[in-house]
Amino acid sequence: MWQDAGLRQAGTGHMSLTLLFLQLTVILVTARTCGLVLRAFGQPMVIGEMAAGILLGPVVFGALFPQWHQQLFPPASLPGLSSLATVGVVLFMFIVGAELRAPSGMGAQFRAAGWVGVSSMVLPMVLGLAIAPVLHPALAPQGVEFWPFALFLGVALSITAFPVLARILRDRNMTRTRVGQLSLGAAGVVDALAWILLALVVALASAGAGLQAFMRIAIGLVVLVTVVFLAVKPMLAWLLRTHAPDGVPSPMMLAALLIGMFVCAMLTEWLHLHAVFGAFLFGVALPRDDRLLHALAERIEPLSIVVLMPIFFALAGLGTSAGAFANSGLGMLALILLAASVGKIVGGAAGARMCGYGWRESLATGSLMNSRGLMELIVIKVGLDAGLIGAELFTMLLVMALVTTAATGPLLSLIARKSPKPIDRPTSA
Template sequence: MSTTQATRLLLALAIIIVAARLLGALARRLDQPPVIGEVLAGIALGPTLLHGTVSEAVFPTDIRPFLAALANLGVALFMFIVGLELDHALVRGRGRLASSVSISSIVLPFGLGALLSLYLIGNHPSRDPLGFALFMGAAMSVTAFPVLARILTDREMSHTLVGQVALTCAAVDDVLAWTMLATVVTVAGAAADQARLLLLVLPYLAVMFLVVRPLLRRVAAAQRAAGRLTSSTLAVVLAGVLLSAAATEAVGLHFIFGAFLFGVVMPREGGAALRAELLERVGQVSSVLLLPVFFIVAGLRVDLSAVGSTGLAELALILLVAIGGKFVGAYLAARANGLPARESGALATLMNTRGLTELVILNIGLQLTLLDTRLYSLMVVMAVLTTAMAGPLLRLLYPRRHYAAAAPVATASPG
């Protein structure tokens, strides 16, 4: 890296941090998740405005590979945090209601997304029609667990029945969504032979659950004995995340799966203190620096300057399928299990929250060339709108007075 490149990169990082914090704070003032403002910061600094003049001046081409590397690191740590936050007891504890809503809110939008791909492929040709159809189905099926959890906390809904069922469903949806995406990556044949991929994934999983998980229990025990998260423990965990991510990338899956699974295998019993400190320390670095870089890199690929009437029609169809599929699937399943109409509507609204999880999936689709830039841009708009609508719709369908006085629901216990 030359002196000029280093100077430009440091200036770009400073601009990214400031822009993300300012627009994130503005979004919070408008009762929106900060991620909305941060994504809009990325789009605003991209080629959509002023024909790319701003993006070329602030993020010249020669520093973009460095930004992309930092963005990948941010996504890896984000996926580790998602896996770390996945509450196994919560997933097991909600019974038929959560299972029905989860499956219905995945199956219906997945099917509608696959059908929509038959129309979209005419304007967005793909080298792999099957992979394109599966990808569109998976992209329509996403619920962002971290953003949903933040919305529930902000609205003091975390301990209501609707809140806990929504968290459970989002956790299940996360697992199903990443499983579907892994299938898409496999079908698309990304960087690896299919037979070799299948042969290597199984030993990797065995090592993670039979070797790495017991070792992490020892790490958690050492942390408990020390009474705090030591730098050595943090180094071991971060190295483990990166090694796991590298392993899945090497066998032909995307690195996000390795990072996510490392978070999943972190010990729950006896590891609460370790998880809490990791979430705080890793989460701060990720949210303040690395994820904003990801938003900028993602925004640099969004170009809405020449959408046109055809693009607007496609966006309308994408929104109809994304919102309608999730809402109808979740609402009907909730009603079928005896949940009142108002609570069912609130649950269906929450399941439409896509957030950063959707952006991660869309960027993978772009990397696999399953999406072109025009369709990617439209899908990013869908991700932003479906996340932004959650707050206003909840205020309309499920005002605070309907649950503020209700007794909190006890968190499900393991087993």
């Protein structure tokens, strides 16, 4: 009897592994294909990979071939995929935290970057709060109060994708330009502020209506940040200076860094926040050394971005709802797109104008700040996991992220054609 049970369990495990490898094959092929197609149209590959998640979800694949979709992604198989996706996004956020810095040589632009970053956050947050009374009755999950919902919506609309923005600037040879340096600096400000605000909103939601529970989470987060920056950060600097003076960590040093990252991710998860906060925090605590960043990206990004992040996109697509655009759904999506685009473009342009930039450069800066991409997807997935939003609003915000990011390149080209002066002049000009 025991032998038969063992054989049945082995057979079930074999079938589960076969399904897992089939899922990975389909996900990676779809992600790479969509990425290459979108790149042919001048878009970053990540936009195509995000779109692949929607194609594999119930909105497209599930609607066209419901039986195949159910067989390929049965509910019992999703926890395994979810674990792989979480590891991928934790590794990715670790690299994002390590990348976060003021761009080299920006000097006098630091104040302008602060103004652009804050103004491009405040206006979309205000517009998000303004449209929240319209969206909350129809789209908020049952039991979610207005203010946690509204604050999360405001944060979601205020995101700028630092990695995608950097890739757009690199593809257009604008990294060392006035507009490029200003936008990168402002995106760094937005990233730092947005993750702090998001952590507070998630803590508020996790605590429910209890002030004591919220204070416990908030105090735990403050203690963790204090320990990381006052104790862990100097220790990391000493270890890397001693054991990796050339900026290239040995396998043992790399293992130590990954252990520290996973410990921070575990602690933020234990605090009822998301693991991405801990990974991002540990990445920010690393020394600002380009050699170290290059070495980490060279070792971690192939696994994270090429293999694990497409799984995250696919799971995000599985979390979408085919009924998101029924009835008044399209009108609500249009309202979200309007608030997100106007808030970012006008807010970013206003910040640049206040610091003396011309109208064309200011509009180009606002257009760049409107790119959300992968960071937006991570933020709204955190909100979905925390129960702050449901599948319908998640679907709308995902579409908003794709549309606003895809519009960045065409907007820049339009502004460049209309401009009497080039917007890609170097900072030394």
